[in-house]
Amino acid sequence: MTDNPLKRLQRLWLCETLRLREEHAGPLEDGEANRLARQTGNDLASRIETRALFLAKRDGQLQAQQHWLQGARLALGLLLVLAVLSGAGLALAALGDGSRPVNVFWALGSLLGLHLLLLLGWALGLLLAGDHSAGLGRLWLWLSEKLARDASAAQLGPALVLLLQRRRLNRWLLGLLVHGLWLVALLSAGLMLLILLSTRRYGFVWETTLLGSDTFVALTQLLGSLPALLGLPIPDAETIRASGDSALTSEAARHAWAGWLFGVLLVFGILPRAVLLLLCLWRWRHGSARLALDLNLPGYRLLGERLQPTSERLGVLDAAPAQLTEAQGGSTRLDSSGAVLVAIELDPQRTWPPSLPKSVADAGVLDSREQRQQLLDQLGRFPPARLAIALDPRRSPDRGTLALLGELARTAAATRIWLLQPPPGEALDSQRLGDWHSALQRLHLPFADSAPLAWLESGHD
Structure with missing residues (x-):
């Protein structure tokens, strides 16, 4: 990093602030922050700074x-x-x-x-x-x-x-x-x-x-x-x-x-x-100029296990945070190419995937935490230019799903949400569909009930 000493001091200051906050209020929801920090490939101190900067921007510090x-x-x-x-x-x-x-x-x-x-x-x-x-x-x-x-x-x-x-x-x-x-x-x-x-x-x-x-x-x-x-x-x-x-x-x-x-x-x-x-x-x-984090502190030692893990863990890593964080959408500014279609928690009886052009990659259906983490890591290394995410609007727009949508959107240059139609003979709950519309609008993600296959293939409709 080539920042001047003042900006470096501010980064270290944010790291200490978040360490104190987590000591008093418990661990934060930091899955995406940890993933971005691990992708930097730097030493532990730099990964902690990357994580702290992400969380500080997200939570207002x-x-x-x-x-x-x-x-x-x-x-x-x-x-x-x-x-x-x-x-x-x-x-x-x-x-x-x-x-x-x-x-x-x-x-x-x-x-x-x-x-x-x-x-x-x-x-x-x-x-x-x-x-x-x-x-x-x-x-x-x-x-x-x-x-x-x-x-x-x-x-x-x-x-x-x-x-x-x-x-x-x-x-x-x-x-x-x-x-x-x-x-x-x-x-x-x-x-x-x-x-x-x-x-x-x-x-x-x-x-x-x-x-x-x-x-x-x-x-x-x-x-x-x-x-x-x-x-x-x-x-x-x-x-x-x-x-x-x-x-x-x-x-x-x-x-x-x-x-x-x-x-x-x-x-x-x-x-x-x-x-x-x-x-x-x-x-x-x-x-x-010689100021650095004390990595021997308990809070940083725990972060070291997550930011430089000897092996990947499965299951729940942290307890629920004391305060819920509003999900956020966005897009990446990194070089991107290609198109990807992915679905989240679909009914196993639904036929998937649809017929796709050769230029569109199928990322499958995300049902588990491991699948989500694997896809996020892959998209973080190879950001797509266009990403379509298929959802079943019969499910409720829970906090975890919305957070995942925000994380996925931030790995792509452009993202669209595909709200799938229900099977024949089954009607959608208008209240639940309205909840989805409101949640996606807060995330600033465009959505439609028709397949965005033409957009995925060519970049326009």
Whole structure:
């Protein structure tokens, strides 16, 4: 398979979702899915993915996954807007409206205090708790599930968490989210800081009762040493000491304090988050490229017995599913040729088959599960261009027969249903015939009570 890693992750995600669903609700009706998976001839993991994709399309998990992803993108957008507004609010809270001098260390605490505390908590959680789940990550997952608004999405969130835990990718995915949102917030704070410093006149002071001026001089220069390497200005010792009494009115002092405040925000806020974001992105890509199904899980071991059987089994394989699945018709897009006539559960006293042209193959009468499976396997390998299916409308259109019609139709390029006339002297039940008409219409299969032999031979009537 040549799909990109994201699509591959989505396939593995669907496999885990269906595994959880079957663990909680029992085995699904998967006869056709297993047959299609076995026809691929690939390894067990690829067959499980093929089966999962078929069942997910049929039962709605694929659409639910798309809804979940849409909800995740919408939740991420809301969090990004919140991050931008929060960052701008941090800058406004740090500088104020310019009517009072700015206490530089209070401003610095407003800009970086929460960021540094949460960054320390993330690092400790990564080291001590392993798959640490940050609050923002849990909020994003919760919002994604709520915004999906799809009942079939109930297993998607837990399945994604379990899948990523295999290679401990949760920490890196949530790290991408957390550091990305904090980077946006700090960039927003930095931009708002520049706008405020460019449009208002601020004076800067520091205040203390217990500490001396030398302590503030040393601390200010220590924090400003790294920004100074990037060419950003820092106040000299005289300026720092003088700012302890009152806000200096000189432009040089204002510029030095403004440059120092922005530089500390850049070096201790924006750059660490950017570096950690790139680290999480690298680890995520590296780990997701190696992500695979754990075939030792009981659910996958059971599938291995069905998708790579050592011998064919007869009889009932699975119990009835908790929820019945509506049969579906369709057609194949594979290269097809020839014409086939097959009948389903006819009265043994009926003369069969009719006289057929040489170009039309007779597939006989399907009475047993083994015959049905054998024909489906054969048609899967050699799809016919035209397939006619003869039915006795005196029988009820039960779920198994309708499902078989859908499977047969999906192996051929075109399919027609032949509703056989009853023997002479016997009348059809109009109610039962109407049930057949309604069921075949739901399957989108054309039907008639006359033999479609001319259509089988030439492709037209």
